Amino acid sequence: MVNSNSWKSGTALLVALGFATGAVAPFVMTAPASAQTAFPDVPANYWAAPFINELTARGIIAGFAEDGTFRPEDPVTRAQFAAMINKAFSNKPTIRPPVNFSDVAPSYWGAGAIQRAYVTGFMAGFPGNTFQPNLNIPREQVLVSLNNGLGYTATGNVNQVLGYYADAGAISNYAQASIAAATERDMVVNYPNLTVLNPKRAATRAEVAALIYQALVSTGQVAMINSPYIVGGNTTPVGLRIPAGTQIPVRYEGADRILLAKNEPPIPFTMKVAQNVVTADGQVLIPAGSDVIGTLQSSSNGAQFTAKELVTPNGQRRAMDASSSLITSTETIRKGVSTGKVIASTVIGAGAAAGIAAVTGDREIKAWEVLPGAVVGAGLSLLFPDRIDLYSLNPNSDLNLTLNQDLVIQ
Secondary structure (H helix, E strand, O other): OOOHHHHOOOHHHHHHHHHHOOOOOOOEEOOOHHHHOOOOOOOOOOOOHHHHHHHHHOOOOOOOOOOOOOOOOOEOEHHHHHHHHHHHOOOOOOOOOOOOOOOOOOOOOOHHHHHHHHHOOOOOOEOOOEOOOOOEOEHHHHHHHHHHHHOOOOOOOHHHHHOOOOOHHHOOHHHHHHHHHHHHOOOOEOOOOOOOOOOOOEOEHHHHHHHHHHHHHHOOOOOEEOOOOEOOOOOOOOOEEEOOOOEEOEEOOOOOEEEEOOOOOOEEEEEEEOOOEEOOOOOEEEOOOOEEEEEEEEEOOEEEEEEEEEEOOOOOEEEEEEEOOOEOOEEEEEOOOOHHHHOOOEEEOHHHHHHHHHHHOOOOOOHHHEOOOOOOHHHOOOOOOOEEEEEEEOOOOOOOEEEOOOEEEO
């Protein structure tokens, strides 16, 4: 990762970075004099002041006429963003014919800017031929728009590049390649934490100013500003550590109950994270819906789910060492009971299936009702031939996980 100290280490490093990313070699500049006085609500020490005031001086963005403020923390709508990028990239050629969005009337204040943003390839609409001009634009959409308009593609492995971000798992699938390309070209600005992207949060006016400015830097149109919040193109994945002992709620969508014999061999089993695992300030570390891959296993002491791997919705895989509590609750299956009643909304281990078949005499338990694993029925001996005790697990409450070792989210 290139940090603020690295930026201060000399022109040679910066020139090397410029050639490595295919951009015009940048140079470091201090905040211009205009950055000190442009807006009353943007003090000189505000993190985005250099970006805001440089773009203001170039006529790309402006404040509010009624009070002279900039309102840096206000969200940006899609129409407002279209207006900003059209001023920033006014010389961008048309690459496709115009389209009439059903929710953008010709009289709408931003109609011209929206049409221009579309024909130059920076922005697109939604299904149903809508643009949703008043929708606040998320940070990942800002980066996708800028990257698409400038025609950049990632040169490195997308997952490896995105691995720099602690919340990479929250990046939408459609945005991953574009954000990786933008990262390689130093277009990403993250405040206050370099490794936290907040991809789905609405972008603020300050953030949009910084991202547009860095997009201009990538094209060689403006000089690079010395800011510690620019994510350098030579990023090294860093980890945010989730400590051992953290509990992770999981769920299973295939059944409401699991029955296992008392000595089932390990059974491959996949559960899903039931809700977002977040930091104290709300940053998503493990998105809900992530797959937790591991095994179910039982012994004479109880049954347990052990997790070995975490796979986030965007396909990133991480080793994981976590386990559920040891479940000891049992259910007795007796001779003469209806097999259909026993296995309703239930999946069963191979050993449990063999035991149920032996007690009930039903040899036709459907394959989809039996969890995959080694068949142990041949060696099963029943202490009492008219009944069998099986571990009974509720997968949506009994199998919540506790980390045995720290989990590092890159």
